[in-house]
Amino acid sequence: MSSNNTMALIEKLTGRENYPTWKFAVQTYLEHEELWSCVSSKVVTDSKLDTKAKSKIILLVNPINYVHIQEATTAKEVWDNLAKAFDDKGLTRRVGLLRELITTTLENCQSIEEYVNKIMTTAHKLRNIGFLVDDEWLGTLLLAGLPEMYQPMIMAIESSGVAITADSVKTKLLQDVRNSESAALYVNKGKGNQTQGAKQAFNNKTSKGPRCFVCNKYGHISKYCRNKKKEQKSKEDSGYVAVFSATTSNSNSSWFIDSGASMHLTMHREWLYDEMPPPVSTIKVANDKKLIVKSCGKVDLNVVGENGKIATIKVENVLYVPELATNLLSVSQIIKKGCNVQFDKEGSKIFNKDNQLITSAKLINNMYRLNTHSVPAYISAVKDDDSFVWHQRMAHLNFEDLNKLSESTGVIKK
The missing domain is CATH 2.40.70 (Cathepsin D, subunit A; domain 1)
Structure with a gap:
């Protein structure tokens, strides 16, 4: 691929939001073109190469940001001026991104896709400014932002013994959406005018959040579900x-x-x-x-x-x-x-x-x-060999009644 084609693939610098990824991409590009030394060196050793590096960097900056670099005379000055303007690794930036990360919940998003994307993007921004975001912590955070209706799914993940990672949780959440879409389409397949109902169900899902985990329908969450009281009453009645x-x-x-x-x-x-x-x-x-x-x-x-x-x-x-x-x-x-x-x-x-x-x-x-190990301690403490055999023969009769039986019949030796 030619140098010009490679430049065309790099997104131009627009501001703080894309500076970390822009910086990484441009540095890689300059290293590939053997021009990175013009930026990393404090002294200009080859004016022709320096001019070439400076030009390439400027062409990868949105014109609105030329104000920061138009007075620069070397490639290093251009690079340093852009860093001063947009490389925001300060406490305020970190706190803002971290606050956005931990306050994002599924109920505040329009869909599960938006929720997952917002969490992952914010974590990526934090990592780009040097803030460590542990993968297991991020996966747990994805679960923490889910409403109470997702508790059965969280318990199932815990019981499975599978390691918690951002990727595994993201896949689980998005898979749940795909399965729900497939189920809606299957139910309405071949039912004429109900096909529109399937489309409406999908639209409800994407516009009103996740499906209800009580009735599996879209358009409301579990605390507003009409079937929830029935389920709670059933549990109360059955202990x-x-x-x-x-x-x-x-x-x-x-x-x-x-x-x-x-x-x-x-x-x-x-x-x-x-x-x-x-x-x-x-x-x-x-x-x-x-x-x-x-x-x-x-x-x-x-x-x-x-x-x-x-x-x-x-x-x-x-x-x-x-x-x-x-x-x-x-x-x-x-x-x-x-x-x-x-x-x-x-x-x-x-x-x-x-x-x-x-x-x-x-x-x-x-x-x-x-x-x-063996049988419960209570049994092993009170049994002798003969009594335990009779305990098994008598369909696991409790030892208190078994002792009464032996006293009445004299069958079991003491």
């Missing part, structure tokens, strides 16, 4: 919610960390002690089936901690749900106790208030299975 289905069981002795469960849940009453009446009568699981809650109590778990050491932890307020598919530990309840749950691509880890590792969970089939 706590768990994300696992009640129809299939992964393991009746395993425990899984669940960010969607409001309480700790178990299918085994024999694991409970210090029982009390449950706070709710039913819960609702992922397939919308309501399950009866029979009791509430504490469970002691033998977990594998740091360096493979076995430790016993007490889990309080565990609901006993006989029809449950598996045993669940609620992330929200763990956090309320002051602990911290961290997710990554291999699994998750639970830390105490002092940031010491309590135990971990392994990611298996997109579920986080807790690393437990």
